Amino acid sequence: MILTIDRLGHLGDGIARGPAGPVYIPGLLPGEEVEGTLDGDRLIDPRIVTPSADRKKPPCPHARTCGGCLMQHASDAFVTAWKEGIVKGALAGQGLDAPFRPTHTSPPNSRRRATLAARKTKGGALIGFHAHGSDLIIPVPNCHLLHPDLLATLPALEALTRAGGSRTTELALTITRSLAGPDVAVTGGKDLDATLRMDLARIAESHGLARLTWAGETVALRTAPMQRFGKALVAPPPGAFLQATPQGEAALLHAVTEAVGDAKRIADLFAGCGTFALPLAEKAELLAVEGDSAMTAALEKGWRATPGLKKVTTETRDLFRRPLEPDELRPFDAVVIDPPRAGAEAQFATLARSQVPVIAAVSCNPVTFARDAKTLVTAGWHLDWVQVIDQFRWSSHVELAARFSR
Incomplete structure (x- = not known):
């Protein structure tokens, strides 16, 4: 049986229309014709009949067997467009749209x-x-x-x-x-x-x-x-969250810094060990809120050991159960929020009711980002721009930064 790949799924599998529904074939690209034996929704022993112009030879000798990378067989331009499409699709599912800034992709051999x-x-x-x-x-x-x-x-x-x-x-x-x-x-x-x-x-x-x-x-x-976070040196506790590549972290920090602009007082929610809070403290006072006490302690220790930074106040708080309320957010000129994959539904609900002028949002899940963005837009916020930050090169993982304003 010969099938034509129509599109890619979110996990990178090629998807073709079979006689009984979708057929999923790993390692294929849209437009490619593939031959094999159909077994349910899978194709056994697929053989590419017509390759895509976006197909390339994987640079890594382990690419065909290792599951660490899924997209080494595709051109960089294709992967970039695919990941932007995932975010745009998630936004469209919530009835949203936004200008997209150029995607930043971390180079090979950069995962730290x-x-x-x-x-x-x-x-x-x-x-x-x-x-x-x-x-x-x-x-x-x-x-x-x-x-x-x-x-x-x-x-x-x-x-x-x-x-x-x-x-x-x-x-x-x-x-x-x-x-x-x-x-x-x-x-x-x-x-x-x-x-x-x-x-x-x-x-x-x-x-x-x-x-x-x-x-x-x-x-x-x-x-x-x-x-190193800006001028500060921090010793994260074992297993603490850290951005996957220094280049990706720098791109996210640049986007967040531009989004908050000249804000003098900033609340950094899900602050981790200070990825954004400590560099931003070079120009603004910060409230850094994180649910893990070991991470807030590491952040505070790094701040105290770094001369020249403005005041950083840390708070250990479960933002899923106790989000900052609008009255607590009133003193701030901007909010930075970088939740885990589940998003921050409760916190975005209180942000939507707040009078904070600007929100710099970072997300590792386009679906929950779009859901939380819908909460803000429904309450009168504007989604100014979105930028995909591809730290997990050759994977299906998508990260992004975005700016919301009143």
Whole structure:
């Protein structure tokens, strides 16, 4: 059977019209003709008959097997248009439209944070990303996504897996590039005992890990794993949120800074460890609100250690259950809000009733962003512009920044 790909789904699968409904085929692009044996809503052993002009040879040797990247077979221009289309489609679903600024895409080998899967083997350790739609671990020694400093931690990760892993369970290894060296957090490993603690500490020392956290407990701290936010240096707690690439973070910060303009008092909601609050404090006073007390403590410590910043007040608060109310928002000239994937329905409802002149919104989920944007627009706000920030290159993940004004 020969099918023609009509469009891509949100997860990057090619979608064709089959005799009984949609057929989903990974690795295909719109306009391509593909031949294979139909099995339900899937095509077995697909063979491309007519390739798209947007098809390109994947730069990474692991692209066909690794599930870390889904779109290396497509041109950069195609991926950019596809991701912009996802955001525009989400907005259109809420009856919204907006001007779009040029998309910013992080370069290859720029990811400074990633979670790898690992399993102890008879001969050592297997470490990598899962294959697409599978639990199979694909080693990625020449990954084109990760920063070279992360790839350089593979010997340390292998040693950790051999020491604390097993052949029956899988470890999750979160590695973060810091100014002081690799920051590694491991879950799924053996329970800590005296012997394992000593082995892990030796591995951290011999491989130059800045910090090693095992099942939520810091077992080795050679030096604080600092991150720079503007002029400030911050040591995030283990597992704390961090933007995926420095280039993506810089693009988001530029968009947020432009959106808030000359605001003198800013509320930063879901502030994390200070990604936006600390750079903005170079010119404005900030209230930084975050639900995790360890992150607000790290933010405040970074602010106190940095001379020349304006006043930053931190508050630990669950903004899902206790959003800032309109009277609490009255003193501010602008709000920055960067919620998790679920969005911030309750907080946007109070923002809609507030008199804050400007909102700089950052989102990692176009669907919940569009839902929350609809709340503002219905209340009389204007969606001034949207910019896609593609930090997760070659994936289906979409991030964006936007400006709302009264």
